[in-house]
Amino acid sequence: MARFFMAKFFFLTLVLTATLVAAEDATKGYLDGAKQVADNIWIGPQPSAADFNELAAEEVTVVVNTRTAAEMDQLDFAADAQAQKFNMNYELIEIGQGHAYSPVQLAQFNDFMQAHEGQKMLLHCRSGNRASQLYAAWLIKHQNKTATEALQAIQSEETELNDAIKALLGE
Secondary structure (H helix, E strand, O other), X not given: OHHHHHHHHHHHHHHHHHHHHHHHHHHOOHXXXXXXXXXXXXXXXXXXXXXXXXXXXXXXXXXXXOOOHHHHHOOOOOHHHHHHHOOOEEEEOOOEOOEOXXXXXXXXXHHHHHHOOOOOEEEEOOOOHHHXXXXXXXXXXXXOOOHHHHHHHOOOOOOOXXXXXXXXXXX
């Protein structure tokens, strides 16, 4: 009988722990999972329509999307319209299928960064990789950072620039 109560107690403890962990995860917001790479810049994966509410509440005013228009068409919401709903500046810099990494994209990004200097911004793609590569290349070319400094800024474990960053830099 004691074993039954011990097993029941153990089971209830597991259920309660799992519930608390799930509740804690539910309270984490989009920016908690994104990489903060500067005082006012985060890099992350594709935000959901609901994530834009949090971004607005956190006073993010700029969103740079490095997915392709074709990728965005597959979503069940229009990210540009969602950003506009919250008076956010939105820029699509296409990198991906049919839009190879190039210095043209880096120049476009630099123009946008200069126009919105000091504002809170989110850089994103599907996973955050393309956005990270674009930001690292920008740090090197337009902020005079070394490759090591740029890779550290994007919290990369790499020690050398990858081909994508090199292509953005025109190397």
